């Protein structure tokens with residue numbers, strides 16, 4: 179399997195002294211939708227800037243499509259579509275004319291086929307009907323889609339998207355996610371950063387998890403959570419009693435939601451059968467009892483010992 183992004187010991191310390199990325203070893207296999215997950219401030223944008231050759235690493239190396247960055251930027255970047263920190267658009271131009279501008283800025287783009295390329299890109303992101311509208315009249319979601327269209331004006335082997343759904347409403351988020359899946363189905367490798375765990379679980383085949391500039395884990399999404407115990411869940415007509423007993427048994431994070439009581443994963447030495455027996459002994463009527471499948475969030479908490487929403 180070839181890797182389209184590879185970093186070794188990649189490190190960035192900003193001038194003020196902030197260590198934003200700390201000895202990162204990342205390997206993104208070709209053909210994946212690769213989620214780059216981490217709370218705000220964990221170093222995702224800094225990493226992406228180094229990958230694209232926009233800033234120099236303090237130490238370590240980054241290769242993109244097999245070539246060293248930033249040295250190979252001129253050769254490699256034409257094959258990489260990027261959307262970082264919202265697209266730069268001319269508000270007074272229509273969406274279509276914004277794309278014409280982008281296309282004209284590409285010296286390798288044939289002007290004779292420009293109109294057709296722009297039309298195809300607009301169509302790809304579902305903006306054909308809104309193509310003549312001024313960009314300043316676009317919603318945030320439409321602006322993101324126009325940015326994606328710009329990244330798709332020529333065939334790309336890799337798309338790098340920094341928080342593509344940030345600030346979008348649920349409908350806008352769904353549209354971008356659907357688009358990402360379609361692009362991946364066409365064979366483009368997509369590397370997308372996000373601070374949303376469920377987004378990564380929904381669209382990504384693989385993920386790397388960052389916290390405070392360091393890589394916590396990476397691999398297929400299905401495997402990341404596999405080594406982690408899930409939450410304990412009890413369905414009962416006596417939820418208040420069940421919650422009390424679970425707390426007395428030393429379980430943490432006890433949450434009651436109607437007839438379901440859940441708790442943080444029990445410690446490895448606690449046999450779920452004993453917990454169930456203790457509930458029944460205390461007179462709690464148990465309808466269902468089990469350990470749920472671990473989510474990526476459970477894995478993150480287990481790996482870092484922290485909640486996911488920590489700021490770096």
Ligand SMILES: Nc1ncnc2c1ncn2[C@@H]1O[C@H](COP(=O)(O)OP(=O)(O)OP(=O)(O)O)[C@@H](O)[C@H]1O
Nearest residue numbers: 192194196198217218219220221222223224225490
């Ligand atoms: N230009 C800069 N100069 C100094 N420090 C910076 C600079 N850019 C980012 N940082 C710091 O580096 C750390 C990592 O920031 P970065 O933007 O890479 O994280 P992130 O994971 O992309 O977060 P977010 O999702 O909030 O963008 C943060 O502590 C941030 O304050």
